[in-house]
Amino acid sequence: MVFFHHFNPCKNSTGTIGLFLERVCEQWHVGVTIFFVLSGLLISLRYFDSIELTRNWAGRYMRNRLARIYPLYFLLSAVTIFFAATCPDLGLMPEWQTFSNPERGMLTFLNLSFLRGFFSSFKFSGISQGWSLTVEESFYLIAPFLLIGIKYRKQLIWLYAPALIMAGLLLTKIFAPLNLFGFFGSDTFLFNYTFFGRSTEFIIGIALGLLVKKELLANHHADGFKWTLAGVTWIAGSILVLVFLDSPNDFDNGLINPLSIAINNALLPVGIAMLFYGLIFERTLIQKMLESRLMDALGKSSYAFYLVHLGIFSLLLDKYLTESIVVKFVFLNGLAFLLYKLVEHPMHKKLAWR
Template sequence: MIDTLTSLRLFFALMVFGAHCYVVDSSFSTHIFKEGFVGVSFFFILSGFIIAYNYQKKMEERLVTKRRFWAARVARIYPLHVLTLLGVAVVGNWLTPTGWCEGLKHFIPALFLLHPFVPRMDYFFYFGSPSWSLGCEQLFYFLFPFLALFFKERQRLAGTLLVCAVAVPVLMSLTDEANIRGYWYVNPLARFPDFLVGMLLYQAYGWCRSKQLSFFTASLLEVGAVCLFLLFYLASEDLVPKVYRYSCYYWIPISLVLLIFSLQKGFLSRILSNKYLVIGGDISYSFYLIHLWIILAYVQLAKTYDCHISLYISIPLILAVTIGLSLLSYSYFEKPANRVVKRILNKQQ
């Protein structure tokens, strides 16, 4: 595993957290916070890179079967997804005796991560959960064993992405405002190019890591990559329509950040290699699935008891609770469940 990229997961998870804090206080309705949805694009591209990093050569050399790969992916995403979905359904009274039929109609697609394929908010956001992105990941994971062989030649992958780079913005421009979220933000087919970008990055990584970079040069590149990302991020509100910012607008800055930090040769990489930041990256999956629960629970409690707590207390409190629960989830549920599910699925071969 590349420690710097693991640590970056924490920072982008915090950006997603900030994007959702507007429900706590209107101060978070500004662009600098709400643009945090870019964290989702980061995770999709990172997923393509890391999956290729861990499995591309193994697939090419037939060292890992498709079934074993899929078992590992199911074990990774499903246990915590099922737990959080059931928790939301029960706590939110989504499956009440009087409304069970309507609730079940949405629960079953969400359970099998099919809900983001339905371009309607009452499906992909029905349970108020970010699990729609797992539906995208599920598609990527299903296709990867085939993609690893089909895109063995990087020219083929680069050509495919070049076609996407032309076709995606054109199709986005033809989509009316009311449908852009359903068609371009949550739709797994629309987010598929993000994953391909990550796969191509792995090909570039194989070339770049053989190059000799001094500590000073690598540090300049790292600072430059961060500055470029921030430039794209901060300048986007008035210049770029939101539909492009959902994915393709951020391909270049995110890719540069991932590629340069994957080399782990500069002073920012040394900071990101700190073990506590790496742990933060390790718990980012739990953090991602849990954080919206905590935010919405806080808002509901505040309304119920008519309690108005200062923003400078409420947000740190919500963040601390989320991090604490994420640590517990990662250590005592996510990792053990991962091992158990993999053992069960691999025994069935």
Template structure:
């Protein structure tokens, strides 16, 4: 069987709602050192649980692999189709990111940098090169490192699909993931100034490709995969992997992803559980699917990319001191979450979507795709 052109895009409301949960998980992960948590045994348990909610990023990556495969795997990538594909992806990611990055640079100013170094850092960040170098990847908008990984998969996706059609996913994709991982480790070992081997596995496409490929494999699978129990099985499996991560955390005394066993769990085992859940939400009728398909969940899911980029950085830095002067610690935390959510909804409706549609109409000559198939990151 050969790929066909112009395959219709599918829309999965439950997966849009899941994006909101993934974004909330990442937000909670970054609150693990909140002043709300003291030194009691219960606080320690809560902090330990929050420390593993970085899995929201992995969910975003696996979801991206699933949705991009559903949309593009059956299309032929001619030169024109390739250009349109790349423009669609750039139009989805870059406008909001460039806006927030530019605002962050303008407000923070050069600081201790010379003007040339300051402008150089802007170029490194706006081109997303930042995510390839350990000393840069958490600068300015820290969470945007994941966009570098996401863009890496977008560029690899046509090759991934061609290998799938030519050699079958089960044969070709594990070899691709292993080969790219070895290439990344060898490159960073030869150029240690770029980063450590653990960094390669934690935060670059060389280590994170398996998450996208597992999502793609579940998108490729027959509809009856899971025999009608994929949603429940995916939830149970994700909870089991989270339990293993908590065990790994106790042995290493650090967030599991900061250890090699934790990377293995996060990058290889968790995506299988996530992929099963995604397949179930896309093919089964369940209570969870209905809850994630409600109008509020859809609105929050569509705005999840804006929330993801807003939840750390300039806006919280402005709001937190102001809220802290007027509210208790708990009240300030709740108000901050609410204000970030409202800001994300406004940014999505009044900038992200209009900019995306304008860019496609002006430069791509096409209509935007259904929102749940466009991007999912970390848009996660």
């Protein structure tokens, strides 16, 4: 979904149906929302019963999280920065050419440390789609405290999202007037690109994880496909509402309409949770397809695909081979699978705490 959001196959279509499909693909940024809900689900399933606020546990937890994400991100970020510095004609990080050396050093540090996602001026620098990893790593840091709170009192889960949003609004109120390269630069930036603004997606995922754990303990097995169908319908309906509300040319600024933000950040995740619940407990054709060997392989390499689908490799394909979206999709999936096999998985095994 994110790939076809960035490389819209219906771009510049004519006719009512073509224009409608173009607008639909523009809203497929919701793939990121699906990912955030999934993250909340998986972290709660994996760690709720074993969590400890001790130095050893925290060290293992963060080491495992970084081992999964950082090695490949570091490698591809370094490649991107190298090409931005040596091949300006490719158009990677155009700000690099106007920055002084100290500013370039700061930009490199922000990219390699995941911190660039807190700055609206730098959020699309380096591996542009990697802004979401700042959100993801923020969740990883805060998740243990959220889970410990729920262990103490389950009702706290309903206060988490409002409290985190209020904290984000306070940070924006403090830092936006200072113009620190867009550090918490606006409310729109807060709700599109920071963990505080998008915390509802993770919290709904955590709530789903607690429900799934309860159902699994009860050996629950659902019949039919009502939750899967309800989830798909809810997601499709949310996308249609976003199509109606949003301008098709607002990618650089994210969702601007407050109602669109509310739908993407709070209403849509409910449908995503329904779909995941159905995929876990209901035997459907979608479930069988997603558990096939091909989809399993694509799933394992999906993080690598996310990192390479937009950036240096895509630009090199455009420049030296083809601009075909189909060829690009197939080639970059193949590259992602190789990166998973040769870099991501071996490094994860080597660095993760056993």
